[in-house]
Amino acid sequence: FLFLKLENKTKGQLQKQICRVVLDHFEKQYTAELGNAWNSVRDVLTSPLCWQHSILLNRFSSCPELENSLCVQGYHPAFQGGLPYLPAAFKCYIRRTPERFPAQKHQAGKLKEYYLLNAASLLPVLALEVKDGENVLDLCAAPGGKSVAILQCACPGRFHCNEYDDLRARWLEETIESFIPEPLINLIMVSKLDGRHIGDLKPELYDKVLVDTPCSNDRSWLFSSDIHQATLRLIQRKELSYLQFQLLR
Template sequence: MLGTEGDVLISPACWQYAVLLNRFNYSFELEKNLHLKGYHTLSQGSLPYHPKSMQCYLSRTPDRMPSERHQIGNLKKYYLLNAASLLPVLALELRDGEKVLDLCAAPGGKSVALLQCADPGYLHCNEYDGLRFRWLKQTLESFIPQPLVDVIKVSELDGRDLGDAQPGTFDKVLVDAPCSNDRSWLFSSDSQKAACRISQRRNLPVLQIELLRSAIKALRPGGLLVYSTCTLSKAENQDVISEILNSYSNIIPVDIKEMARTCSRDFTFAPTGQECGLLVIPDKGKAWGPMYIAKLKKS
């Protein structure tokens, strides 16, 4: 474990929560309140792709807004999230009318964020785990108006089979893969659960590679794919992407170093040794991540 990020990861009191505003239920009062509390907007438009419709507010302190309750028929005004989880969404560069696949979509924060960026022609949100699938559906109902929900398909399929079922269908694919989530895994007092997770950890790269192979099949030629995890593990990050790049001649890495340059005010990045890969590491006052992001294109 590295120094400062290890301290931040095992100290939930240091964790920060960003506030993603819901453009479908915008509140001027809420935005004014965030400004008064000293929040600032993510990167304030300096990113190569950062649509004005996606507004996320960050605080330098571990201030946490209260969560809004789920109420049927009422859209929530904001979503609380780890700000680093917006970087994979921004890396996808979503445009109106595109066909998008969120392969491992629960609990739904990245799907909600995608819909803050643009109005896709079709969004397929998939989640294999039954409990997380129900959570995903509730999240979408809480944030997205009915007309837009009608262009969203929510499925409970094994992501490894989706590429065969819908080959060459999508303009953009997000694979926010199951991983050894360092935040929740480290902060656990259950030693039995910890032992089980350590044994699972060894099998995760195999699953991650299989999910990526399926995503590549589902992607149309010329389409973009973003892979992300919330772990510091090189075996689940750089090694998985290297394996994919070594096995496909039609998958090319996309340089995303510019994102690290423009976001350095809000995030701390560790070197990955890859032009197509970024790693956000938690730091004091920037307690975001861990979040690994890699960007690929199908030629």
């Protein structure tokens, strides 16, 4: 049954249509910026099966059967020895043959067992080396994967998850509700502040700050079904670098 679900999802991905407007824009921009390297980058961007997704286990809803099943299916730990910071409770799996694992649906009052995300997204979390009791700010937190990952590593004394966009903030709240139990969830503050001003509002309050600034999200827009929205997004992405600079200053 699980194999059939995966197979159906894979077929659905293969049927995605590339938005020609976006691809043409990328051809011009990235050929100039990357030169010959753009050819291999384009191959990955246009092939969803090449995107390496990982499975981050939720330590608050541990399931030994799931971990054993992953090993049987050829998954292995994404991060192994040699890293300066790798908490024992932090468990993430990938497999050499790219494949999408079925996502779990949100169910009120029930914790999910795992979170699906790109393995590279976890590197900033590990680099932060969060310790129990530290005050942590996730400045641009939605959809919440890195916030969940931080809580797999440690229990901050104060954890502030911020997301300025209303829709994404609701997504963030749902993610936290799906992965974090009481009473820990009561120690998490979710806000919708303009991240450019938090440093002035709360100077020197946080020990660690994670800033995953808004990005162009090229992979998603490349498969956009709305040409008008895709064109508008291409115009808006030109302003992202200035916003990123303001958030990081």
